[in-house]
Amino acid sequence: MISILIVGNGNVATHLHKAFLKADNVVVNKISSRNLVEIPKADITIIAVSDDAIAEVSSKIKNSFVVHTSGSFALTDLKNTNNKGVFYMLQTFSKDKKVNFSQIPFCLEAENKNDYKLLETVAKSIGKKIYNINSNQRKALHVAAVFVNNFTNHLYTIGNDICEENKVPFEILQPLIEETALKIKKLSPEKAQTGPAIRNDEQTIEKHLLLLNKTQQEIYKILTKSIQNGN
Known part of the structure; x- marks a missing residue:
């Protein structure tokens, strides 16, 4: 099982959490970005916060692989000291509107092949449309x-x-x-x-x-x- 930690309480975090709870090959936990005193370990930590908070939140996370969900921020905008990546879903999210993740494009980026494969596996657990997209794209x-x-x-x-x-x-x-x-x-x-x-x-x-x-x-x-x- 792949362990996932979602940091955030907004629209993206809420929908991702619900989707991963139904996935077979992952176990998911979610915490608020305001509650970073004790951060659970995870194979992938997904920061789903506002763009302006990405740097500050990521700097407090020591987990091995940290990704953000922003479309406009680069991979290098993450300030954690370990491996970095991006798990961007190109869709509009509202808390009260259900989304069909099988129709949502997942735009993935990682610093190495193994991390990318891990992101790809996680994305395929809830979606079907996977794209390797760099920060400029x-x-x-x-x-x-x-x-x-x-x-x-x-x-x-x-x-x-x-x-x-x-x-x-x-x-x-x-x-x-x-x-x-x-x-x-x-x-x-x-x-x-x-x-x-x-x-x-x-x-x-x-x-x-x-x-x-x-x-x-x-x-x-x-x-x-x-x-x-x-x-």
């Missing part, structure tokens, strides 16, 4: 994820605000949102692009701008220009 993935997830969700918020202001149910847009996400499984995002910007439909664009507040207009103009310029 992971940073790029994290930025890309911000665009396709965080920024996109903010655009949903703007869309919802516009609907509420005009007394239109936001749910009318949900089939469109789902179809857009499904479409890019078969087409590249560039080929899937539709709308007034890609058609250079200036009259429609001007009509849209009249409906928006100043901040919304700025976002609309930036995105329209980016679509029309092909970047």
Whole structure:
């Protein structure tokens, strides 16, 4: 059995703990990052805390192999004295929303082959999509994820605000949102692009701008220009 210690109480730590409890070949323990007086020994210690706390928390852990779950921090940002690695899952996590780990990409990194194989075994105990990704590649993935997830969700918020202001149910847009996400499984995002910007439909664009507040207009103009310029 592979022993795992999870440090943290946030969304990632909570979901990982629940998933590992159901795995056959691992035994898992979880502690708070605020309770580092007596740290249990483990084959892998997974630090699932906020990015700003990674250095401080890792510096207090003497276990043989310590990894973090951050997309934007490098392997070298860990400050433990023993072996280091990264166990990054490219997904959005909320405590009250179940996740299917079999569909989540695991982006792994380690300092040596044996540690990487250990990470791979642990990842396969709860997931299926395993990728060997270095720190620079992971940073790029994290930025890309911000665009396709965080920024996109903010655009949903703007869309919802516009609907509420005009007394239109936001749910009318949900089939469109789902179809857009499904479409890019078969087409590249560039080929899937539709709308007034890609058609250079200036009259429609001007009509849209009249409906928006100043901040919304700025976002609309930036995105329209980016679509029309092909970047």
